[in-house]
Amino acid sequence: MERIVFYILALIIIIFAFASVTSRKMLRSVIYLLFVLSGIAGVYFLIDFNFLAAIQLTIYAGGIIVLIIFSVLLVHHIEMRLEIAKTTRKITTGIACLLGLGVFLFTIYSHKFNVVENSLTTNVDEIGTLLLSYKAGGFILPFEVISVLLLAAMIGAIIIAKGNRLSENKAQTK
Amino acid sequence: MIAGITIYELFTVTSILFFIGVYGFITRKNLISVLISVELILNASVINFVVINKYLYPDILQGVLFSIFIIAVAAAETALAVSIIINLYRQINSVEVKDIETMKY
Numbered sequence: 001m002e003r004i005v006f007y008i009l010a011l012i013i014i015i016f017a018f019a020s021v022t023s024r025k026m027l028r029s030v031i032y033l034l035f036v037l038s039g040i041a042g043v044y045f046l047i048d049f050n051f052l053a054a055i056q057l058t059i060y061a062g063g064i065i066v067l068i069i070f071s072v073l074l075v076h077h078i079e080m081r082l083e084i085a086k087t088t089r090k091i092t093t094g095i096a097c098l099l100g101l102g103v104f105l106f107t108i109y110s111h112k113f114n115v116v117e118n119s120l121t122t123n124v125d126e127i128g129t130l131l132l133s134y135k136a137g138g139f140i141l142p143f144e145v146i147s148v149l150l151l152a153a154m155i156g157a158i159i160i161a162k163g164n165r166l167s168e169n170k171a172q173t174k
Numbered sequence: 175m176i177a178g179i180t181i182y183e184l185f186t187v188t189s190i191l192f193f194i195g196v197y198g199f200i201t202r203k204n205l206i207s208v209l210i211s212v213e214l215i216l217n218a219s220v221i222n223f224v225v226i227n228k229y230l231y232p233d234i235l236q237g238v239l240f241s242i243f244i245i246a247v248a249a250a251e252t253a254l255a256v257s258i259i260i261n262l263y264r265q266i267n268s269v270e271v272k273d274i275e276t277m278k279y
Contacts, residue, residue, distance in 0.1 A: 002176050002177045002178055002179065003177075003178040003179060006176055006179050006183075010183075010187045013187065013191060014187065014190055014191065014194070017191055017194045017195070017214055018194055020198070020210060020214070021194055021195070021197060021198030021201070021202065021207070021210070021211060021214070022198075026204070026206065026207070029207060029210060030206075030210065033210050033213065033214070036191075036214065036217070037213075037217065040217055040220075040221060043184075043221060044224065046176050047175065047176055047224060047225065047228050048175075048228070049224060049228070049238060051238075052224060052238055052241060052242070055242065055245060056245070059245055059249055060213075060217075060245070060248075063249060064213065064248070064249060064252050067252060067253065067256050068206065068209065068210065068252070068256065070256075071206060071256045071259055071260060072206055074260060074263070075206070075259065075260065075263045075269050076269075082202075082203070082204055082207070083203050083204070083270065084201075084203075085201040085202070085203060089200075089201065090201055093197055093200045093201050094197060097193040097194075097196055097197045098193075100193055100196070101189055101190065101193045104189040104192075104193075105186060105189060108182060108185045108186070108189070109182060113181050113229070113230060114230070115175075115180075115181055115229050115230065116229070116230065116231070116232055117175070118175060118232040119175070120232050120233070122235060122238070126235060127235060127238060127239070127242075130235055130239060131239060131242075137234075137236075139239050142239075142243055146243055146246045146247070149246070149247070149250055150246060150249075150250055153250035153251075153253055153254055154253070156254055156257075157253045157254050157256075157257040158257075160254070160257040160258055160261050161256075161257035161260050161261055
């Protein structure tokens with residue numbers, strides 16, 4: 001049963017990822033990305049990390065997709081078709097990517113992983129305790145650094161997107 | 175871990191996803207499409223962290239925490255990139271890669 005579900009999810013992820021990088025309509029490309037991210041959340045549910053799947057669904061599928069859709073609608077006409085790369089460039093890039101994929105898969109399949117058979121589940125409180133613990137192996141410092149980073153990114157995004165229209169207008173009125 | 179699925183199959187899926195992202199990153203000519211490709215690459219790396227955590231070291235949680243940090247950094251990066259794209263569109267009326275010639279206007 002889990003095998004079948006995993007294969008369906010893998011097929012969804014790969015097909016929609018490919019459609020998302022090759023589609024010529026911008027908005028469709030973003031919607032295909034939404035399907036890819038939902039499929040990845042399904043993989044997290046299968047692998048029994050429910051908290052991570054919830055994060056994936058809320059932040060990626062809920063937040064980032066909406067942000068990208070907003071920017072697409074602010075910048076493009078919906079019906080506009082994208083410029084596509086030259087065929088020779090596509091073919092050379094495809095061959096290079098296939099070569100790289102071959103190297104990756106050869107390395108992965110020639111290495112023997114010693115997999116630990118288990119069926120442990122993780123609770124959210126374990127993650128929270130580890131995230132806020134300041135003992136050895138705790139993650140309190142990166143947690144704080146991430147919070148400062150998010151604040152800095154928020155202020156930076158406001159300042160950059162505001163542009164200089166407002167300040168110019170003020171200077172003109174003065 | 176997923177019953178009946180080996181770690182090799184999961185790594186195959188994430189490798190394919192990563193290289194689809196690289197392909198899109200090189201061939202697309204539009205800044206928003208480049209952003210979408212970067213999201214695909216980041217997601218492939220997040221799945222790798224989670225899978226290695228679950229299959230090889232199930233009794234510790236480092237991989238999950240690192241993937242939470244990666245998701246947070248990706249969210250910050252997307253917000254900044256979208257604001258830069260909108261500002262660029264205001265300045266030069268285009269978001270094509272070939273039209274962006276100078277770093278400072």
